[in-house]
Amino acid sequence: MELNLLNQEEIVTLRNLLSNATNIVICAHKSPDGDATGSSLAWMHYLNQIGKTNIKVCMPDATPDFLHWLPGHNSIIRYDRRPKEVKKAFKEADLVCCLDFNQRSRVDTMQEVLDSSKAPRLLIDHHLEPETNNALTVSHPEMSSTCEIVFRLISQLDGYEKMTTQCASCIYCGMMTDTGGFTYNSSRPEIFYIIGQLLAKNIDKDEIYNRVFHNYSTNALRLRAHIILNKMKVIEELHASYYTVTKEEMAQFHFIKGDMEGLVNIPQQIKGLKLSISLREDTEKPKTVLVSLRSCNGFHCQPMAAKFFNGGGHADASGGRLNCTIEEAEQIAIKAILYYKEELQ
Numbered sequence: 001m002e003l004n005l006l007n008q009e010e011i012v013t014l015r016n017l018l019s020n021a022t023n024i025v026i027c028a029h030k031s032p033d034g035d036a037t038g039s040s041l042a043w044m045h046y047l048n049q050i051g052k053t054n055i056k057v058c059m060p061d062a063t064p065d066f067l068h069w070l071p072g073h074n075s076i077i078r079y080d081r082r083p084k085e086v087k088k089a090f091k092e093a094d095l096v097c098c099l100d101f102n103q104r105s106r107v108d109t110m111q112e113v114l115d116s117s118k119a120p121r122l123l124i125d126h127h128l129e130p131e132t133n134n135a136l137t138v139s140h141p142e143m144s145s146t147c148e149i150v151f152r153l154i155s156q157l158d159g160y161e162k163m164t165t166q167c168a169s170c171i172y173c174g175m176m177t178d179t180g181g182f183t184y185n186s187s188r189p190e191i192f193y194i195i196g197q198l199l200a201k202n203i204d205k206d207e208i209y210n211r212v213f214h215n216y217s218t219n220a221l222r223l224r225a226h227i228i229l230n231k232m233k234v235i236e237e238l239h240a241s242y243y244t245v246t247k248e249e250m251a252q253f254h255f256i257k258g259d260m261e262g263l264v265n266i267p268q269q270i271k272g273l274k275l276s277i278s279l280r281e282d283t284e285k286p287k288t289v290l291v292s293l294r295s296c297n298g299f300h301c302q303p304m305a306a307k308f309f310n311g312g313g314h315a316d317a318s319g320g321r322l323n324c325t326i327e328e329a330e331q332i333a334i335k336a337i338l339y340y341k342e343e344l345q
Contacts, residue, residue, distance in 0.1 A: 001193045003152045005140060011156060013136050017122055018047070018157075021095035023054050025119070029101035030060040030108035031257075034177025034212065036100040037063050038170040039124070039146040041072040043097060045167035046154050056089035060110040064258025066215040070173060071166035079110045086113060093119040100146040102127040102139070124149055128302075128312055141314070144186050147174030151194050160197065168201035173208050180265055181209070184296070184316050216259065223253035224263055232267060235337060238344040239297070241267040242277035242333045244326050250283060264292040274299035274344050275337065279322075279329045289329040291320040299343055308336040 006014060026044055028036035037059075044055050057072070061080045067073065079086045090096065096119045098104075104111050120135035126146050130139040143149050151171050154160060172195070179186040199205065216224075231243040245260070253259075264278040274297045282288035291309040295301035295316045302318045305311040309332070311320020322329045337344065 001190060003190065003194070004156045005138065005149065005152050006156060010136060010138075014122070014138075014153070015157070017095055017120060017135055018050065018052070021052065023089075023092045024052055024056070024095045024097065025089050025093040025117070026055065026057045026097045026099060027107060027110070027114065028059055028099050029106040030110075032059050032061075032063050032100075033261075034067060035145045035147055035174040037067050037070060037073070037076075038172075038174025038177070039099045039150045040076075041070055042147060042150050042154075042167050042170035042174070043099060043124070044072055044075070045164055045170065046150075046157075046159055049159060049162055049164065049167070050157075056086075056093075058086045058089055058110070060108050062257050064261055065256060066212050066258050066261070067173070069211050070170055072170070079113070083113075086110065090114065090117040090119075093117055095119050095122065097122045097124065098134070099124050099150075100127075101125060102130040104131060124153070127314075144188070144191050145175045145178035147171045147178070148191065148194060150174075151198070155197075163201055165202045168198045169203045169208060172198045172203050172205060173212065176205075176208065177212060178317075180262065180317075181213070183265075184294075185314055213262070217254075217256075219254045220256075220259035223250070223255060223259055224266075226253065227260075227263065228266060234267070234270065234273075238275075238337055238341055239273050239299075240275040240277070240337045240344055241270065241273060242279060242330070242337070243267075244330050245278070245280040246326055247281045247283055250281075255283070264294050268294055268296055272297065275301060275304075275340075277333050277337075279326060279333060281326050287323055287325060289322040289324060289326055291322060291329070291333075293318045293320075299340070304336050304340060308332055308339070 026040045028040045057076045090113050102125050123134045123137045126143040128141050234241045267276040276294045278292040280290045293301040300315040302315050305318035305320045309320025
C-alpha cells in the first residue's frame with residue numbers, strides 16, 4: 001500500500017534538515033491533546049533512533065492526566081512551568097519541529113519564543129490553512145491525525161524496520177484519540193493498514209484504550225453526569241445540542257485537565273443528532289470560553305467554527321475560542337445553530 005507523502009525534492013530536504021541538526025526542539029499547540037503529544041513523542045523516539053540525542057520536547061502547558069503514561073512523557077518541558085529552559089532550548093536549536101498546529105499563534109504564550117528562534121522550521125500537521133514560511137511544510141488535512149503523517153514520514157525515511165514499541169504506541173494513541181476511537185475521519189483503508197503495522201511492533205491496543213478512555217476519577221464522572229443531566233440543551237427540530245460549563249461547576253467537581261475530554265461526542269449518541277457544541281469557561285483566563293464542536297449525519301461543523309467561534313479544524317471535529325462571558329457564548333451558539341438551521345433540519 002502506498003504510504004509515501006513527500007516527492008523526491010521534499011524527501012531530500014527532510015533528510016538534509018535532520019542530518020544537519022544537532023540541537024532539535026519539538027513543540028506542539030497549547031492544551032496538547034493525544035495527537036499533539038503522541039506525534040511529538042513519536043517523532044522524538046524516531047530521532048533518537050537515527051542517532052539524535054539532544055532533543056527537547058517543549059509544550060506551552062500541561063497535557064491531560066490520561067496521557068502521562070506515554071513513553072517519554074516525563075521528558076516534556078512545559079513553558080508555563082519552566083520558561084527559562086524552554087527559551088534556552090529554542091535559542092540553541094538548529095531545527096524546530098512544529099507538530100499538530102497550523103499557525104504559530106496556536107502555541108499561545110510560547111509564540112514569542114518560537115518566533116525568536118533562528119533555526120529552520122519543519123511543520124508536520126493535518127489542519128487547514130497552514131503557514132508555509134517553513135524550511136519544509138508537510139501539511140495533509142485529509143489525514144486522520146498528525147500521528148498518521150508521522151508514521152508515513154518514518155516509513156518513507158526507511159525507519160519502520162527499527163521502530164520501537166514505544167514509538168508505535170505513541171503513534172497509535174494519537175491516531176486513536178484524534179478519531180474518537182476510529183469513529184470519525186477514519187474511513188480510508190490506509191489507516192487500518194497502518195494499525196496493522198503498529199500491531200506488528202507489539203503495541204497493546206487494548207491497554208492503550210484503557211489508559212486513555214478508562215482513566216477518569218469519581219469526580220470526573222460526576223462532573224460529566226452533571227453536564228449531561230442538568231446542562232445539555234437539545235434543540236430537537238434542528239438536530240443540535242449544546243452545553244455550558246462554568247468555572248464554579250468545575251471547581252465543585254475538582255476539575256483537572258482531561259476530565260471533559262471527549263464529552264462533546266456523547267450527545268452524538270442521540271438518534272439523528274447532527275451537531276454537538278461544548279462551551280467551557282477557561283479556568284485561568286477571564287472572559288474566555290473554549291469551544292468544541294462535533295458533527296455527523298451529513299452536517300459539517302468546520303465552517304461554523306470559523307464563522308462564529310474564531311476557530312477551525314476538521315469537517316466533523318472543530319474548535320474555537322470566544323472572548324466573552326459564558327452567557328454571551330451561549331447566545332452566540334444559539335445564533336450559530338439558527339444560522340445553519342436549513343442544513344440542520
